[in-house]
Amino acid sequence: MTAPTRNLSSVIKAYDVRGTVPDQLDADVVRAIGAAFAEVVVLPEHAGEGSPKAVIGYDMRPSSPELSRAFADGLASRGVDVTVIGLCSTDGLYFASGFLGIPGAMFTASHNPARYNGIKMCRAAARPVGQDSGLTAVRELAQRWLDAGEVPAGGDGRVGTVDEQDLLKAYAHHLRSLVDLTGGRPLKVVIDAGNGMGGFTAPAVLGTDAGLGALPLDVVPLYFELDGTFPNHEANPLDPKNLLDLQRAVPQHGADLGLAFDGDADRCFVVDEKGDPVSPSAVTAMVARREIAKEVRAGREPVVIHNLITSRAVPELIAADGGKPVRTRVGHSFIKEQMASEGAVFGGEHSAHYYFREFWSADTGMLAAMHVLAALAEQDRPLSELAAEYEKYVASGEINSTVDDAAATTERVVAAVSERAAAEGEELEIDRLDGVTVFHPASAKEPMWWFNLRASNTEPLLRLNAEGADEATMTQVRDRVLGLVRGENR
Structure with a gap:
């Protein structure tokens, strides 16, 4: 068992688990965290017939399969039946949690370098687990077991099952049901997956890899090969140097736009036909306009969340379109809390996280990308002209x-x-x-x-x-x- 000197305060952060492998995170540490997640989140949420259940997904990092197995062992040791969906994006795990109606855990360190890994946990229907909603209790319980050198057996002694399920097609089908990309003009799009999970999900959602019909999209792939060592550049498009390859490729291929995903593909960044970045604030306003129009057509008052460092243009444009802008703190847990309390249809952050009520109020970079593609395809102007409407300042x-x-x-x-x-x-x-x-x-x-x-x-x-x-x-x-x-x- 892991030595009692392991300090989980250094790896369990405000919103997730993040640390280096194997010195901070190894199978023993993760097994204890999995068992604690069962005790704090999964078992208290379970009600009704059958056994308690949870779902696990993981990214392309070399350590992810082993760590996810250890986490599954920890869950099963408390009597939880575990569904492993295997390789997926973080929003793919959120989909699984919402689709199956059970808590979940995603193994990823997002955009961090290769030596890192981590865990993003959620309650059923992709509701967040953060320091004020269970993560502190998970840390304290796992730390107590690690210090004692043993994770005790579960209360009734039952060991849960671990099975596998492929939900990629269901994920792709759900996203396509939310944005219709079949009726607009054909587009050429360069996608830089940065060797991350965008290289797995983009061919399924925007292509035909999941068995869905072809869309009027000509996709030029950059770094779609899954490689958690990130041989081409870090999968962190928030750093401008990691956008350079995409910015060069878009005009070289005569593409209409470019998309870049981070390592776990829950964030999406956009560049126009010239290779110039489109700010996440402009994307927030562009998507908000589409979601507001849909709410108005349904006879509902549109509420849109934005964090306080998005452009001032965002709340101005929301209000001008008949929506109610609600300003919140920076951080996904705050956005998700406000999404729920306000019944918001959409939320956007400066960091390129985009949240949708139709996606269990969770963030999904792929759905935001689909809205941008649809907005561009539904009119004849280039993206640079369309985006200028949303970049007033x-x-x-x-x-x-x-x-x-x-x-x-x-x-x-x-x-x-x-x-x-x-x-x-x-x-x-x-x-x-x-x-x-x-x-x-x-x-x-x-x-x-x-x-x-x-x-x-x-x-x-x-x-x-x-x-x-x-x-x-x-x-x-x-x-x-x-x-x-x-x-x-x-």
Whole structure:
């Protein structure tokens, strides 16, 4: 059994499990986590006839099959019957949890390098398991067993079964039922899977690998070979250098657009026909418009969630289309909570996570990609012109600064910008939903701008996001705030 010196606090984070293999995560650690997941989530949720059940999927990392088997053993040791769906994307696991109506676990480290692996857990119907919804209790119980050197037998001594089921076709069929791609103009699309799970799901959903009919899409594949060592580039499209191959390939192939997925294919990034990135905020607004129209046709009030560092254009466009924008903190657990409490049809984040009520309010990069494809195919303009409707303002992107005291630095910045605004007779709106957001509405003296400062939960960093009505305004605000944060403007 694993030595009692293993500290699960270093690998069980706010939303998931993430660590290096085998020094932080190995079969013994994962088996204990699986048994604890059974006790904390699966068994309490079970009601009715039959045995408690859970579903497991995994990505293409070399360590994923072994670790997922150990997790299944932990579940089975508590009397849980386990369905293993094998290779899948994270949204494929969420589909399985919703489709089967049982809790689930996905083995993936998303965009992290090859030496990492991890676990994303959910309750039945893909409801999140985070630090405030069971993950802390899972960690504490698993830690207690690891420290004792033994995972005790389950209460009634029953050992659950472990079987396999292929749900790829059902997953692809469900996504196709939500977005009709058959009626628009033909499109050529380059897809960079980064050797991740997009290379498995894209041919099934957008092609014919799952036995579904052909779509009017000419797909040019980049790095579809599943390889958890990521030989071509990291499967993290949020880092601009990992988009370069896609940006070159799209104009080279005369494609209409490009799509890039992260390692577990739950996030999707888009580039236009010129190879220029389309911001996740623009994608959020584009998809929101389609979902709002569908809600209006059904006679429902459309509610759309967006986190606080998406572009200001997002809530403006939602409201203009007759929707109700709801602003939330950064982080998928907050988005999912708001999706449920508000009955929202859709939610989007700056990080390219997109959430759909029709997908159990979970995030799916593939469904977002399908909406972009449909929006482009339903009209004749190139994507660069279509996206321009949704990119009204200029954003800085997220900029990190190392600071000794994030709270004190934040207050110094707020005091300085407030003093300057007061001296110029300008009005500022300040809120503290997540860090601090300072908003300056357009006035006779200055165009619209805003910035948000948020402290990292794990590092001595302050994260800055700024946006302005134009490039000059954004640059001025960004540089002013960065100077204050870094002590250059006192």
